[in-house]
Amino acid sequence: MTPTEMIKTVFLPVNAKVAWGYLTKADKLAKWFHAPKHDLQNGQDYELFGTESGDKLCWGKVLDMQPYTSLTYSFAVKPFPGVQTEVHWALDEIEGGTRITMRHIGLETAGADSFGLSMAFDKGWDGHFTEMRDI
Amino acid sequence: MQTNVTTFKALGDPTRQKILVLLAGQDMTIGEVVDHFDMTRAGVKKHMKLLEDGHLISVKADGRERINSLNRAGFQTMMQWIAYFDRFWDDKLDALASLVNEEEKE
Numbered sequence: 001m002t003p004t005e006m007i008k009t010v011f012l013p014v015n016a017k018v019a020w021g022y023l024t025k026a027d028k029l030a031k032w033f034h035a036p037k038h039d040l041q042n043g044q045d046y047e048l049f050g051t052e053s054g055d056k057l058c059w060g061k062v063l064d065m066q067p068y069t070s071l072t073y074s075f076a077v078k079p080f081p082g083v084q085t086e087v088h089w090a091l092d093e094i095e096g097g098t099r100i101t102m103r104h105i106g107l108e109t110a111g112a113d114s115f116g117l118s119m120a121f122d123k124g125w126d127g128h129f130t131e132m133r134d135i
Numbered sequence: 136m137q138t139n140v141t142t143f144k145a146l147g148d149p150t151r152q153k154i155l156v157l158l159a160g161q162d163m164t165i166g167e168v169v170d171h172f173d174m175t176r177a178g179v180k181k182h183m184k185l186l187e188d189g190h191l192i193s194v195k196a197d198g199r200e201r202i203n204s205l206n207r208a209g210f211q212t213m214m215q216w217i218a219y220f221d222r223f224w225d226d227k228l229d230a231l232a233s234l235v236n237e238e239e240k241e
Contacts, residue, residue, distance in 0.1 A: 006220055010228040012235045022235060032230040079219075102228065104220060 006104040013097040016068040023071055023089055023100075034058055040065070046073065060084070075104070142209065145189030150174070151182050155205065158192060162204040 012019045022028045024040040034048035034057045042065040048058040060074035063086070071089040088103040145151055150172070157163060157171055169179045183203060186192045190209030194201050 006217070006224065008224045008228055010232050012232065014235055014239050018239065019235070022231060028234075032234045033227055077223075100228075100231075102224060104224065 008102045008104075010100050010102075011094075011097055012100060016091045016093045016098045019091055019098040019100060020068045020071075023091075024065070040071070040073070141185070142189040142191060145185045145191050148182070148185075150179075151186055154179075154182060154186060155191060158203060158205045162202050164200050164202060168203065 012022070022032065026036045026039050029036055029040075029048065030051055035051050036046050036048050038044075038046075040046055040062050042062050045061045046059065047056050049055065050057050055078065057078045059076055062071070062073045064070065064072040069091055073087055075085050075087045076083060084106070085104060086106040088105070090101040090103075092099045092101070146155075153171070154168055157168060165176065165180055165183060168183065169176050172179055183192065187194060190206055192203050192209075193206040194203050196202075
């Protein structure tokens with residue numbers, strides 16, 4: 001692992017096709033991540049908005065979509081608007097469900113020379129986390 | 136508090152990682168670091184400059200010597216940046232798993 005790569009896995013008790021919907025469909029993303037205006041589409045820019053605040057919280061471009069197996073998009077977040085990273089999702093059907101592997105890479109290619117860490121912990125963002133945990 | 140992308144660049148190299156491991160054990164002059172590598176003094180110095188720019192080591196003068204040591208504050212800043220996304224994804228993936236379990240259990 002490089003210092004700038006983060007890997008997380010989660011098991012979902014559904015097939016890959018259903019899991020894919022949760023990663024790409026606007027109505028599903030709104031319930032666990034943030035709300036896009038449209039379903040994610042290959043080659044298209046996307047923006048995710050806070051369901052209550054309406055603020056634009058994450059944005060980027062869908063770089064690759066292989067239905068039911070993998071999804072890649074560039075990814076920026078409100079606290080670090082100048083930092084463009086990349087998020088890869090891999091879906092593997094295994095017994096009883098689908099294993100989702102999320103890889104977040106590319107922090108070293110950030111365009112900004114520096115960024116204020118304290119901004120990441122501002123109250124608005126923190127409050128949003130609390131809401132998400134309550135879903 | 137500020138961190139810098141040069142911190143990540145500084146970390147992404149095996150030679151520099153080895154230098155950090157050496158300095159974690161004890162403070163060293165450049166000459167002492169060079170002894171551990173099959174590399175010119177200029178080459179090692181270049182790596183150490185990148186580590187210093189990335190706030191991962193600090194250099195202080197001791198008479199005619201320049202002593203290199205690990206900059207623990209620099210590491211702490213970097214860990215906070217990583218911890219931010221660590222928490223971000225843990226929260227999101229927990230929410231995803233809960234949602235799927237809730238909606239698909241029928």
